Amino acid sequence: xxxxxxxxxxxxxxxxxxxxxxxxxxxxxxxxxxxxxxxxxxxxxxxxxxxxxxxxxxxxxxxxxxxxxxxxxxxxxxxxxxxxxxxxxxxxxxxxxxxxxxxxxxxxxxxxxxxxxxxxxxxxxxxxxxxxxxxxxxxxxxxxxxxxxxxxxxxxxxxxxxxxxxxxxxxxxxxxxxxxxxxxxxxxxxxxxxxxxxxxxxxxxxxxx
Amino acid sequence: xxxxxxxxxxxxxxxxxxxxxxxxxxxxxxxxxxxxxxxxxxxxxxxxxxxxxxxxxxxxxxxxxxxxxxxxxxxxxxxxxxxxxxxxxxxxxxxxxxxxxxxxxxxxxxxxxxxxxxxxxxxxxxxxxxxxxxxxxxxxxxxxxxxxxxxxxxxxxxxxxxxxxxxxxxxxxxxxxxxxxxxxxxxxxxxxxxxxxxxxxxxxxxxxxxxxxxxxxxxxxxxxxxxxxxxxxxxxxxxxxxxxxxxxxxxxxxxxxxxxxxxxxxxxxxxxxxxxxxxxxxxxxxxxxxxxxxxxxxxxxxxxxxxxxxxxxxxxxxxxxxxxxxxxxxxxxxxxxxxxxxxxxxxxxxxxxxxxxxxxxxxxxxxxxxxxxxxxxxxxxxxxxxxxxxxxxxxxxxxxxxxxxxxxxxxxxxxxxxxxxxxxxxxxxxxxxxxxxxxxxxxxxxxxxxxxxxxxxxxxxxxxxxxxxxxxxxxxxxxxxxxxxxxxxxxxxxxxxxxxxxxxxxxxxxxxxxxxxxxxxxxxxxxxxxxxxxxxxxxxxxxxxxxxxxxxxxxxxxxxxxxxxxxxxxxxxxxxxxxxxxxxxxxxxxxxxxxxxxxxxxxxxxxxxxxxxxxxxxxxxxxxxxxxxxxxxxxxxxxxxxxxxxxxxxxxxxxxxxxxxxxxxxxxxxxxxxxxxxxxxxxxxxxxxxxxxxxxxxxxxxxxxxxxxxxxxxxxxxxxxxxxxxxxxxxxxxxxxxxxxxxxxxxxxxxxxxxxxxxx
Numbered sequence: 016x017x018x019x020x021x022x023x024x025x026x027x028x029x030x031x032x033x034x035x036x037x038x039x040x041x042x043x044x045x046x047x048x049x050x051x052x053x054x055x056x057x058x059x060x061x062x063x064x065x066x067x068x069x070x071x072x073x074x075x076x077x078x079x080x081x082x083x084x085x086x087x088x089x090x091x092x093x094x095x096x097x098x099x100x101x102x103x104x105x106x107x108x109x110x111x112x113x114x115x116x117x118x119x120x121x122x123x124x125x126x127x128x129x130x131x132x133x134x135x136x137x138x139x140x141x142x143x144x145x146x147x148x149x150x151x152x153x154x155x156x157x158x159x160x161x162x163x164x165x166x167x168x169x170x171x172x173x174x175x176x177x178x179x180x181x182x183x184x185x186x187x188x189x190x191x192x193x194x195x196x197x198x199x200x201x202x203x204x205x206x207x208x209x210x211x212x213x214x215x216x217x218x219x220x221x222x223x224x
Numbered sequence: 225x226x227x228x229x230x231x232x233x234x235x236x237x238x239x240x241x242x243x244x245x246x247x248x249x250x251x252x253x254x255x256x257x258x259x260x261x262x263x264x265x266x267x268x269x270x271x272x273x274x275x276x277x278x279x280x281x282x283x284x285x286x287x288x289x290x291x292x293x294x295x296x297x298x299x300x301x302x303x304x305x306x307x308x309x310x311x312x313x314x315x316x317x318x319x320x321x322x323x324x325x326x327x328x329x330x331x332x333x334x335x336x337x338x339x340x341x342x343x344x345x346x347x348x349x350x351x352x353x354x355x356x357x358x359x360x361x362x363x364x365x366x367x368x369x370x371x372x373x374x375x376x377x378x379x380x381x382x383x384x385x386x387x388x389x390x391x392x393x394x395x396x397x398x399x400x401x402x403x404x405x406x407x408x409x410x411x412x413x414x415x416x417x418x419x420x421x422x423x424x425x426x427x428x429x430x431x432x433x434x435x436x437x438x439x440x441x442x443x444x445x446x447x448x449x450x451x452x453x454x455x456x457x458x459x460x461x462x463x464x465x466x467x468x469x470x471x472x473x474x475x476x477x478x479x480x481x482x483x484x485x486x487x488x489x490x491x492x493x494x495x496x497x498x499x500x501x502x503x504x505x506x507x508x509x510x511x512x513x514x515x516x517x518x519x520x521x522x523x524x525x526x527x528x529x530x531x532x533x534x535x536x537x538x539x540x541x542x543x544x545x546x547x548x549x550x551x552x553x554x555x556x557x558x559x560x561x562x563x564x565x566x567x568x569x570x571x572x573x574x575x576x577x578x579x580x581x582x583x584x585x586x587x588x589x590x591x592x593x594x595x596x597x598x599x600x601x602x603x604x605x606x607x608x609x610x611x612x613x614x615x616x617x618x619x620x621x622x623x624x625x626x627x628x629x630x631x632x633x634x635x636x637x638x639x640x641x642x643x644x645x646x647x648x649x650x651x652x653x654x655x656x657x658x659x660x661x662x663x664x665x666x667x668x669x670x671x672x673x674x675x676x677x678x679x680x681x682x683x684x685x686x687x688x689x690x691x692x693x694x695x696x697x698x699x700x701x702x703x704x705x706x707x708x709x710x711x712x713x714x715x716x717x718x719x720x721x722x723x724x725x726x727x728x729x730x731x732x733x734x735x736x737x738x739x740x741x742x743x744x745x746x747x748x749x750x751x752x753x754x755x756x757x758x759x760x761x762x763x764x765x766x767x768x769x770x771x772x773x774x775x776x777x778x779x780x781x782x783x784x785x786x787x788x789x790x791x792x793x794x795x796x797x798x799x800x801x802x803x804x805x806x807x808x809x810x811x812x813x814x815x816x817x818x819x820x821x822x823x824x825x826x827x828x829x830x831x832x833x834x835x836x837x838x839x840x841x842x843x844x845x846x847x848x849x850x851x852x853x854x855x856x857x858x859x860x861x862x863x864x865x866x867x868x869x870x871x872x873x874x875x876x877x878x879x880x881x882x883x884x885x886x887x888x889x890x891x892x893x894x895x896x897x898x899x900x901x902x903x904x905x906x907x908x909x910x911x912x913x914x915x916x917x918x919x920x921x922x923x924x925x926x927x928x929x930x931x932x933x934x935x936x937x938x939x940x941x942x943x944x945x946x947x948x949x950x951x952x953x954x955x956x957x958x959x960x961x962x963x964x965x966x967x968x969x970x971x972x973x974x975x976x977x978x979x980x981x982x983x984x
Contacts (some may be wrong), residue, residue: 102289103282105480107431108513112903115431143282152280160276163867165873167709168279169431169480197911201903203431203481204709204759207879207911209871 076101077145085132092116092127094135095142103143103172107201114171114200117173117180118142124180126199143172146179155179155217164213166204174200178214188218231341231464231491233585236555238524239398241487241588245680245748265788266362266722267932270867273709273714274728284478287450288510290437294643296325298499298509299353299358300492301343302519306582306896307369307382310335310342310362317359318345323352326502327360330495335364336384336553337506337583338897339370339518340826341491346499346507369582373525373550373893376581382555384580384838387514392580393548399558399576403632409542409571413533415611421530421600422963424888425550425904426523428589432480434520435510438496446473452482452706453745458738460489465497477736479708483879484588485521487747514713517901521587522889524551526559530604537901538614538622542571549596550579551586559597562943565831566601567623583891583898588747590876591939594679595883595946599964602675602947606954610661616951620676628829637828637929640859641676643922644835648674648857651918652837662958667845670852671956674837674949681832681860681936682929683753687821687976688741691720691762693770694814697805699724701733701763704740705755710938711868712751716759718865723763723788724770725804731880741818749832749936754821756864757930760818769817770807777802821930828928832940836859836877836948839915842956844975847968849953851881851915854945858919861935869937873919876941882909884946886965 066087073082076099082109084092085177090127095101095118104127107115111129118127146153155178158164165171174197181196188196193214233825234240278284315327326346335342343360347353368382375381376392385391410416437448445467451457454474462469479486492509500507511520526549533542545563549556556578564574589595609616625631626639648654657672658664689703699722707713717731734740743755771785774792784795793801824830837855842848856873863869886907890899900906919941925933946964954960959974 050804072540090494100291101282102285102291103286104543105286105431105435108903110513110902110904112513113431145279147281152277156277156280159280160272163273163871165279165709166871167431167479168284169286171279172282194911194914200909201797201910202873203429203483203879203908205875205882205909206871207878207914208874208917209911210911 040108068131072133074135074137077141087133089132090128091118091130091132091135091140091195094132095127101142101144105169105172107170112201113170114177115170115173116160117176117200119176119180122180122183124177143176146175150212153179154220155182155214158213159222162213162216164209165206170200170202174202178217181214182218182221186218186221188214190215230332231490231494233554235537235553235585237488238551238557238586238588238592239304239555241592241748242558245750264722264729266718266865268862268866269863271714271728272867274717274733275713286432286478286480287435287437287448288432288475288480290448290508292437292439292506294505295437295506295508296346296348296499297350297353298344298346298496298507299307299357300341300495300509300515301357301362302515303338303340303342305335305364305366306338306371307367308335308364309333309367311365312363313343314361315343317361318356321352321356321359323348324356325505326499327356328495328498328502330491339515339584341495341519344495344499346503352410369896371582371896373527373579375893376579377552379550384582390580393577397577398555399560399574401560401564402573403629404571406542406544406571406573410533412535412541413535415535415608417571417607417611418529418531419604419607419962421603422594422779423526423599425525426589426883426887427889428483428485428521429516429903429906429908430481430483430485433511433513434486434490434492434514435508436490436493436496437506437508438493438500439506440500440504443467444471445497446475447493447497447924448475450486451476451480452479452486452747453488454704454706454736454738455742456488457493461494461497464494472738474738475736478704479706482708484592484747485588486510487588487745490520496676511902514901517889517898517906519584521589522552522584523592523595524549524556524586525587526557526575526600528559528596528600530563530600531891532604532608534612536612538612539620540567540623543569544573545575547576548579549576550581552581552583554585557586557593557596559593559600562594562597562678563601565628565630566625566676567620568625569623570630570632572630582896590879591679594939596945598675598677598943599947600952602944603950603960603962606673606951607960608644616933617645617654617674621645628831634827634829637830638859638861638924638926639831639833640922640924641833641835643924644833644859645753645856647920647922648835648837648855651855651920651944652839652853656835658955661955667843669842669844669956670839671842671954672837672839673951673953673955673975674835675944675951676833677836677940677944679749679832679939679943680830681749681753681940682830683757683821684744684750685744685821685823687754687758689755689758689762689819690741690816691759691819692814692816693766693808693811695809695811697808698732698937699726699730701736701759702734702740703743703755703759704738705735705743705751706746707735707964708746710751710872711865712755714868715752715756715864717826719756720761720763723760723767726790749938749940751936751938752864753930753934753936756932756934758819758821760819760931762817762824765817765819769815773810774802774807777807786805824929830926830929830935832860832935832937834940834944836944838945838948838952840949840952840956842953842971844957847971849949849966849971850883851949853916853918855918855920856941857922858937858940859924860937860940861924861929862933863921866921866933866936869921870919872937873941874917877917878909878914880942880945881913881949884949884964884966885909885913888965924944
């Protein structure tokens with residue numbers, strides 16, 4: 016059986032990615048606002064479109080504000096893991112195929128390995144570390160424990176973040192909704208059916224009467 | 225044998241693995257088994273993982289997450305050639321790149337596959353390391369190669385190894401087994417058929433790619449490694465680095481899957497340690513998904529031909545298996561164990577040959593050999609049943625065995641396969657299958673099929689564990705084992721808690737360091753039957769010691785003292801009690817109790833069993849197979865934690881569906897490359913492909929294996945599912961797909977002759 020249209024909207028090949036974002040980055044680089052922000056990184060030469068190599072960005076991660084200078088090709092995943100030490104977000108494939116690096120960006124799930132850090136400027140990001148509030152687990156997190164919806168646990172942060180995103184927009188999902196919403200996340204240990212149970216249980220526990 | 229200059233991977237890792245799984249070295253049992261199930265309050269129940277909170281909050285530390293002061297990023301340069309001689313290598317440009325702190329040559333002479341490690345660098349960051357790799361100048365003399373089995377088997381094909389006694393297809397089989405008289409057996413048969421089955425090369429692809437971090441402090445080395453075998457890695461490092469094992473510490477707290485690909489010392493781990501020594505800074509090497517596709521193991525392919533005979537009443541009289549299996553530059557898999565062992569058959573012959581190709585070496589892959597062998601054997605039985613016009617399940621029952629080696633060997637210590645048949649058949653609705661394969665009409669056809677499983681799953685008697693009592697009332701359970709996500713931490717807590725009358729969350733579990741008591745690798749379904757009895761043994765000793773202390777206080781005899789709900793009390797007067805914590809305060813010092821996994825009687829065969837039942841729907845227009853429902857009935861002795869055991873079964877079934885329908889490494893004979901090096905092109909099962917999965921554990925406590933009567937469960941659920949799906953497809957469409965993965969093209973191809981037949 017051929018794989019059904021998996022992750023249709025979210026999967027890009029490396030090639031698509033470079034095509035899309037390379038151009039975008041250059042486009043952004045000539046905007047006056049950017050030049051004003053980081054002049055040092057940009058040496059404008061007459062007749063040439065300047066390429067920036069570094070840029071200062073501000074972003075909010077798990078309700079904390081950060082300002083940092085990022086490289087043009089640096090991914091949001093790299094910033095989170097290597098610079099902010101938020102290692103709960105995993106690098107599993109590094110090319111937008113598995114969802115292990117899923118974070119919420121302004122409330123929407125994105126693959127942080129495919130999201131350039133410069134694009135995250137002024138954005139609000141929630142990682143797995145930011146889901147529990149005041150030491151109390153998010154209902155999805157609790158449901159993953161109760162239903163044993165993991166084995167090695169490596170893909171779990173990505174699955175939990177995707178599940179939270181689903182319940183935020185659809186608090187009462189059917190099994191089909193859950194399967195579709197999580198089809199962009201791969202679990203190699205094979206815990207999918209337990210994950211549905213967990214998401215389903217979490218939706219019941221968060222549902223308003 | 226002279227030690228090679230550079231790291232070389234053992235060629236026959238899967239065979240060594242089988243030997244280890246089988247573990248013939250049993251000793252006299254130390255303790256009588258305790259089969260009284262009802263006495264337990266926590267063991268056998270569903271206990272949530274004690275480390276669940278760390279996992280769901282992203283705070284469980286995996287090797288990928290290790291960060292040390294001054295740590296460098298290591299990268300490996302790999303051969304772009306499937307076969308070539310290294311003429312020269314120049315590292316100077318790479319070394320001179322600012323930010324590079326070490327560069328090493330790691331290979332000389334011949335490279336035999338695309339992806340073989342040749343050199344390594346360590347630099348201040350990933351980008352610099354990648355740039356440095358591009359500056360390494362290697363001159364190769366490329367040579368002809370054979371990456372597919374077909375090409376390697378051709379006359380005059382380029383040979384993978386130069387030595388005469390190791391041709392691409394060695395003349396001598398690596399597995400050559402026979403019993404009875406195959407000719408006589410075939411003569412006695414009423415029906416003889418011959419069928420050929422083919423299985424593809426699979427890649428393990430654990431979620432966490434392979435990786436190591438190495439740090440030297442003087443002459444002491446600490447390595448964080450994503451491994452299933454901390455002690456194996458330690459000993460391997462000691463060998464390759466010529467450093468005493470006593471000065472090496474290997475740590476693995478959390479690991480993102482291994483499935484057999486992380487069972488020993490790896491070349492990149494040695495490289496990390498060498499780079500760290502040269503740079504005098506810690507070095508971290510994390511392989512990419514692409515590298516995972518090339519050089520850290522695979523499940524060997526198989527091409528199995530079975531010729532077998534059966535009497536009209538279904539009695540098997542003869543089975544003859546010939547297998548060509550390829551594990552790249554490593555050995556193929558021993559696929560014959562199921563056919564040798566599981567069904568009564570007096571006359572049997574097996575010949576298995578390795579085919580060498582210029583691809584990465586195989587490694588044990590969750591149930592090595594058994595996945596391939598079971599797919600072929602179980603398919604063959606269904607085809608026999610069809611010839612006999614017999615219910616396939618009845619054919620299996622007809623040839624049921626109670627002794628190993630096809631009922632010619634020693635008795636199984638316990639065998640609950642009959643119960644698996646009964647409960648599995650009932651739960652799937654066996655009666656609703658097509659009485660005649662392929663009967664019915666319409667484009668969507670449904671069918672039900674089943675397959676049986678055998679695996680080992682015994683413990684390793686030398687496994688050690690400690691239970692440590694502290695004067696403040698706290699308790700530790702300690703063992704140098706690994707939790708691969710299988711729930712080892714949790715059952716170490718459950719067993720200790722059960723024995724000492726505490727709650728699992730009150731136990732501090734320590735594992736994953738070579739500084740703890742010895743335990744073998746976590747592979748071969750050996751971890752639970754090794755660690756669980758060792759922990760139980762240690763906890764029982766602690767309980768005995770405490771009962772003696774409590775007896776004095778309670779003015780009672782030790783055998784009269786009971787433990788429960790955090791208290792010690794006299795059996796006759798439970799009202800009078802001493803709190804657990806108070807009694808531990810009376811200890812003169814913290815006290816350690818050493819436990820061991822005992823031996824077992826050598827006059828039994830110790831195996832695990834299951835039967836999987838699958839219901840599928842086949843779209844005869846598109847060739848797509850949809851698995852609708854799976855019932856997986858297992859006998860693995862006593863189940864210690866039903867919740868994690870269910871996860872284990874569901875995971876095995878899920879991976880097996882992936883094997884049956886999707887997974888195949890594709891290589892290209894023109895370039896020698898692996899074509900599908902990522903998770904987009906190498907298909908694995910996704911959430912959209914999942915059926916309902918019903919795990920069943922038949923009630924069974926092995927009376928001989930160990931003090932808890934528990935067997936392994938890691939491999940078993942991975943084994944029969946692809947055969948069960950193939951048989952369900954057969955039941956649905958009336959033609960047998962003898963090749964996995966059963967992709968739509970193969971289904972349509974298999975349907976073609978039937979169409980032609982029907983039209984004529």
